[in-house]
Amino acid sequence: MLRLILLRLSRRPWKFLFPVLLLFFFALHLSRSRQPQQPSAVYYKTKTKSYFPPQKHKGSNFCDNFPTDQLQDVQIVLKTGAGDAERNKAHLATVSSCITNLIIVSDHEEKVGDRQIIDILAELPASYTINNTDFQSYAEHRKASAEGEKIKYSAAGWKLDRFKFLPMVDKAYEVNPKAKWYVFVESDVYFFWDTLFRLLDQHDHTEPHYMGSPVAGSNDRYFAYGGAGFVLSSGLMKRLLPPKPSGGVEKLSHRYEQWVKEDRCGDAVLAYAILNSTGTRLEALYPTFSGDELKHLKIDRDRWCVPLLSVHRLNPEQMESLWNWERTRPYNPKPLVFSSLLAYTHGFLRDGPSREFWDNLSEAPVPNDRPAHKNAGSCGSECENDPHCLQWSYSQTVCRFANYIKLGNAVDRENGGQGEFTCGWALGKMAELGFKVDEESDINDTCQEATWLTPQVR
Numbered sequence: 001m002l003r004l005i006l007l008r009l010s011r012r013p014w015k016f017l018f019p020v021l022l023l024f025f026f027a028l029h030l031s032r033s034r035q036p037q038q039p040s041a042v043y044y045k046t047k048t049k050s051y052f053p054p055q056k057h058k059g060s061n062f063c064d065n066f067p068t069d070q071l072q073d074v075q076i077v078l079k080t081g082a083g084d085a086e087r088n089k090a091h092l093a094t095v096s097s098c099i100t101n102l103i104i105v106s107d108h109e110e111k112v113g114d115r116q117i118i119d120i121l122a123e124l125p126a127s128y129t130i131n132n133t134d135f136q137s138y139a140e141h142r143k144a145s146a147e148g149e150k151i152k153y154s155a156a157g158w159k160l161d162r163f164k165f166l167p168m169v170d171k172a173y174e175v176n177p178k179a180k181w182y183v184f185v186e187s188d189v190y191f192f193w194d195t196l197f198r199l200l201d202q203h204d205h206t207e208p209h210y211m212g213s214p215v216a217g218s219n220d221r222y223f224a225y226g227g228a229g230f231v232l233s234s235g236l237m238k239r240l241l242p243p244k245p246s247g248g249v250e251k252l253s254h255r256y257e258q259w260v261k262e263d264r265c266g267d268a269v270l271a272y273a274i275l276n277s278t279g280t281r282l283e284a285l286y287p288t289f290s291g292d293e294l295k296h297l298k299i300d301r302d303r304w305c306v307p308l309l310s311v312h313r314l315n316p317e318q319m320e321s322l323w324n325w326e327r328t329r330p331y332n333p334k335p336l337v338f339s340s341l342l343a344y345t346h347g348f349l350r351d352g353p354s355r356e357f358w359d360n361l362s363e364a365p366v367p368n369d370r371p372a373h374k375n376a377g378s379c380g381s382e383c384e385n386d387p388h389c390l391q392w393s394y395s396q397t398v399c400r401f402a403n404y405i406k407l408g409n410a411v412d413r414e415n416g417g418q419g420e421f422t423c424g425w426a427l428g429k430m431a432e433l434g435f436k437v438d439e440e441s442d443i444n445d446t447c448q449e450a451t452w453l454t455p456q457v458r
């Protein structure tokens, strides 16, 4: 038998080898596709395309190079509240200024410039307001506005906030049922749009996706923190809001009314409603969806090249300043990553490695017996020699290290400082990571290649 095979092989090798090879590749294919899923890595690298071409004229309208055509596919929704007039104005003049088809929902109808703000609570069934003390401030400010009074900020207003989430999602789908993605932000949330478009490009909108920054809710469920912004795909929307046989859709705000009344967080109830009606869990993408304040934003080795999408709790001045910086920074086709922000927050390091009367938010005190506590100089040189230390602070004879870089904030010379308060950064190690402050280097280009986060299903 074997001899026969060998004989045939020597005469007409292809006739024999071809089926064997075919069988081999078929088996290989089977074994590949049957392989168990590898536990997914936290980071991955991929080429993404920049959505912002260089600006044609310096200092021209910031919206000139905004990829407006993307907005047909990506519906942005801004959630705000009555009494948030200053923040709304700032957001509409900066971050959302180029969003031509923006949907703005609030607990109060009004016009800001040429933008129409929708009273989204007016769309709720009357049953929401019956015996519901949370709606008292709503009734009050409706009355006030009917009488032509200006609505002031009221602490009771935040109780209304949770009622906006479900009708806001209903509304977005109703207004733009053809969008591929639905993106929800709040008036104190800064969004880097280029990061958003690059992120969405990597996912299939026909699949159910619910993406954001995770917070643990009840019964082992997670929800996307509203203060970091969140994203729903059209694939999810279709399952979430299926058409009724009689026409229209069965609204979330009708189906889950009781849940909203019983829970304190609207963003949590939305997550529970999504899970309950579609079985879809949150895809956690922290810290790309960061939800952190600018001064607490942590830049460390792990995050150095992670794309940054959102920052939370910006006041109107910060909103404007960050927007101006982002829209005028030198053109760079790479994604904006955590360390890109150093050109904005830490440009002062070109003048020297330390700063007085500045709180760097370093937290770990150096052990007591170390000479680092002698003075700021020793604290700084010990930090530079410590392999983990990226920044230090020295005040009241205590030296503190941190293995991250934070913006921090100024310390009042009279009140907070109590004498000396100095912070410094380990420029040697920061240079190794990519932040170089010498004459020739570009502090705007800190990372070779972005490391994207693999969504973690929670």
Ligand SMILES: *[C@@H]1O[C@H](CO)[C@@H](O)[C@H](O)[C@H]1NC(C)=O
Pocket (backbone or CB within 6 Å): 130, 131
């Ligand atoms: C409102 O609450 C009161 C007291 O809790 C109750 O007696 C009344 O029946 C409630 N009304 C409605 C319409 O649910």
Ligand SMILES: *[C@@H]1O[C@H](CO)[C@@H](O)[C@H](O)[C@H]1NC(C)=O
Pocket (backbone or CB within 6 Å): 275, 276, 277
């Ligand atoms: C959805 O919630 C309802 C009401 O609590 C419950 O009866 C139902 O079993 C839930 N469905 C799923 C799939 O979790």
Ligand SMILES: *[C@@H]1O[C@H](CO)[C@@H](O)[C@H](O)[C@H]1NC(C)=O
Pocket (backbone or CB within 6 Å): 325, 329, 330, 343, 344, 441, 442, 443, 444
């Ligand atoms: C980097 O950006 C800053 C402003 O953010 C600018 O002052 C600086 O000249 C830029 N270029 C280089 C090469 O650092």
Ligand SMILES: CC(=O)N[C@H]1CO[C@H](CO)[C@@H](O)[C@@H]1O
Pocket (backbone or CB within 6 Å): 359, 360, 361, 362, 363, 393, 394, 395, 400
């Ligand atoms: C000098 C110093 O480290 N200052 C502050 C840094 O931040 C921490 C946490 O906010 C404060 O406790 C320190 O006083």
